[in-house]
Amino acid sequence: xxxxxxxxxxxxxxxxxxxTVLDIPEFQVPHGRILAxxxxxxxxxxxxxxxxxxxxxxxxxxxxxxxxxxxxxADLAMLRRNAAVVFQExxxxxxxxxxxxxxxxxxxxxxxxxxxxxxxxxxxxxxxSQLAKRSAKTLSGGEAKRVSLARAFAIKPQIILLDExxxxxxxxxxxxxxxDLKEILEETKITAVLASHDREETLRLAQDVSVxxxxxxxxxxxxxxxxxxxxxxxxxxxxxxxxxxxGIVNSTTDGHMVIAVNGKSIEAxxxxxxxxxxxxxxxxxxxxxxxxxxxxxxxxNIYEAKVSKIIRQGFFYKLTLDxxxxxxxYITIPSCEDLGxxxxxxxxxxFKATAVHVIRREK
Amino acid sequence: MxxxxxxxxxxxxxxxxFDPEVLGITWLSLKISGxxxxxxxxxxxxxxxxxxxTNFYGKRLVISLINTGMGLPPVVVGLFVTILIWRNxxxxxxxxxxxxxxxxxxxxxxATPIVMGxxxxxxxxxxxxxxxQILSLGAxxxxxVWVLIKEARLPLLAAVMAGFGGVISEVGxxxxxxxxxxxxxxVLTTATVMETGxxxxxxxxxxxxxxxxxxxxxxxxxxxxxxxxxxx
Numbered sequence: 001x002x003x004x005x006x007x008x009x010x011x012x013x014x015x016x017x018x019x020t021v022l023d024i025p026e027f028q029v030p031h032g033r034i035l036a037x038x039x040x041x042x043x044x045x046x047x048x049x050x051x052x053x054x055x056x057x058x059x060x061x062x063x064x065x066x067x068x069x070x071x072x073x074a075d076l077a078m079l080r081r082n083a084a085v086v087f088q089e090x091x092x093x094x095x096x097x098x099x100x101x102x103x104x105x106x107x108x109x110x111x112x113x114x115x116x117x118x119x120x121x122x123x124x125x126x127x128x129s130q131l132a133k134r135s136a137k138t139l140s141g142g143e144a145k146r147v148s149l150a151r152a153f154a155i156k157p158q159i160i161l162l163d164e165x166x167x168x169x170x171x172x173x174x175x176x177x178x179x180d181l182k183e184i185l186e187e188t189k190i191t192a193v194l195a196s197h198d199r200e201e202t203l204r205l206a207q208d209v210s211v212x213x214x215x216x217x218x219x220x221x222x223x224x225x226x227x228x229x230x231x232x233x234x235x236x237x238x239x240x241x242x243x244x245x246x247g248i249v250n251s252t253t254d255g256h257m258v259i260a261v262n263g264k265s266i267e268a269x270x271x272x273x274x275x276x277x278x279x280x281x282x283x284x285x286x287x288x289x290x291x292x293x294x295x296x297x298x299x300x301n302i303y304e305a306k307v308s309k310i311i312r313q314g315f316f317y318k319l320t321l322d323x324x325x326x327x328x329x330y331i332t333i334p335s336c337e338d339l340g341x342x343x344x345x346x347x348x349x350x351f352k353a354t355a356v357h358v359i360r361r362e363k
Numbered sequence: 364m365x366x367x368x369x370x371x372x373x374x375x376x377x378x379x380x381f382d383p384e385v386l387g388i389t390w391l392s393l394k395i396s397g398x399x400x401x402x403x404x405x406x407x408x409x410x411x412x413x414x415x416x417t418n419f420y421g422k423r424l425v426i427s428l429i430n431t432g433m434g435l436p437p438v439v440v441g442l443f444v445t446i447l448i449w450r451n452x453x454x455x456x457x458x459x460x461x462x463x464x465x466x467x468x469x470x471x472x473x474a475t476p477i478v479m480g481x482x483x484x485x486x487x488x489x490x491x492x493x494x495x496q497i498l499s500l501g502a503x504x505x506x507x508v509w510v511l512i513k514e515a516r517l518p519l520l521a522a523v524m525a526g527f528g529g530v531i532s533e534v535g536x537x538x539x540x541x542x543x544x545x546x547x548x549x550v551l552t553t554a555t556v557m558e559t560g561x562x563x564x565x566x567x568x569x570x571x572x573x574x575x576x577x578x579x580x581x582x583x584x585x586x587x588x589x590x591x592x593x594x595x
Contacts, residue, residue: 055498055499080499083499085496085499087492087496091492091493094514094517104500104501107500107501107502107503107506161499
């Protein structure tokens with residue numbers, strides 16, 4: 001048993017009403033990392049989360065928590081006490097914010113002084129100490145979400161499970177909550193697993209991704225691996241076709257950034273500070289392929305590239321280019337013929353700075 | 364019209380003068396119905412919660428039976444309790460026929476399905492994931508159930524009001540098993556029936572007003588508690 005894994009499951013088969021809900025030969029939750037389970041509705045993400053939280057009894061198969069085989073009811077209860085789940089709905093009790101955050105600690109029969117300290121630090125983490133005395137039922141969606149997160153963190157769990165936790169929030173509060181959560185997870189080193197079907201949320205939070213479909217895990221890997229090298233059509237369709245490039249902001253002037261990617265520079269728009277680790281996301285339809293070597297164009301990003309793969313997809317070609325970093329481009333059939341593009345051939349790839357979608361990644 | 368005015372005047376006379384007989388009747392009504400409601404609360408909430416939280420074969424039938432029980436006719440309850448505690452009945456050895464104890468039993472039987480039905484619905488109405496959420500925070504089964512009951516406290520207080528309202532105003536069973544014995548088992552409703560029968564409308568109206576006032580006061584207090592916990 002690898003000690004790097006907090007939870008490991010083997011040969012899990014869970015059936016409900018004759019249908020197989022989960023069928024997972026092997027799956028691990030690495031210790032101290034943030035893992036995203038992504039997949040369409042009904043893929044089994046939530047069920048797997050509940051299983052990891054000790055809220056379901058596996059019907060068949062083995063599950064290990066910190067190397068311990070989870071077998072008896074007592075083992076399951078132990079797992080339950082080390083895990084905390086945050087659901088899509090905040091599910092707060094009709095009492096004060098303080099009482100809600102203290103709930104898990106009261107179940108553990110801690111002394112009042114200890115409870116007060118833990119609640120206070122959890123409230124501080126999520127910036128909601130001013131809400132302590134408010135009735136939980138009068139909170140806004142974003143505030144309620146923060147309370148439900150603080151409640152989960154207050155018990156200092158080994159693992160925190162987030163089930164589509166940010167779905168029902170409006171975009172601005174969603175972004176700030178995700179950023180805050182990311183920071184807190186990095187600081188506390190608590191292992192997290194989130195079920196999500198949102199690309200951006202996954203990119204922002206997760207270091208590892210497992211893609212699920214119909215109760216099975218179809219691909220696992222680091223976030224960049226999954227997004228850039230989907231190994232099946234299903235995963236490719238689900239994660240989208242954007243090129244995702246890891247980079248670091250090198251310089252920034254008036255919202256115009258130069259980002260270092262694999263020794264190359266990409267210019268993009270946005271105001272992240274220098275040194276910030278980011279993802280540069282590029283849609284393949286925004287990449288222009290040409291053989292121009294002279295003259296000026298408005299695109300700020302121009303690279304000499306080699307065509308490493310050509311795949312026909314319906315009415316266009318999908319080119320995988322190597323510009324020192326991998327880049328995917330769509331071109332129509334006539335363009336491909338006009339340019340005489342062939343595998344291994346040299347082309348010029350260009351895209352505008354405004355076409356680069358920049359997302360913050362870990363510090 | 365004159366009758367009503369006279370009745371109201373008489374009622375205030377009786378209330379203001381602290382008429383010992385009326386006071387005694389009122390106190391007994393409160394005691395019997397209060398105790399019966401309390402008993403129904405323990406049985407009703409625990410069984411109602413248990414039914415709401417467990418899945419078993421025939422659950423729907425059980426829920427239908429409980430809901431039917433919410434409209435149990437008091438005279439039918441009175442009849443069966445009488446048969447049970449009749450001198451030669453199976454519980455005759457208790458010798459409680461025509462006592463306040465018998466009235467408490469009968470009223471508790473009337474109030475229990477009301478409390479049970481409302482608590483069942485209240486617990487079932489909580490968000491389905493709430494149980495998982497509470498368990499995931501490390502609650503034991505018992506702690507989970509207790510949190511759910513506390514969370515459903517507003518509808519549960521409504522259950523108390525409905526149960527108490529049902530038995531304080533009930534007359535059939537009380538007269539059958541209590542016997543309306545003066546100074547012993549005479550309550551507001553049975554006294555009202557008797558005074559009406561005797562043609563003493565003014566006293567009957569006075570008793571009726573006291574009954575209404577009592578029900579109003581109890582509900583007022585319970586509503587205060589309920590709304591205090593619900594700031595909006």
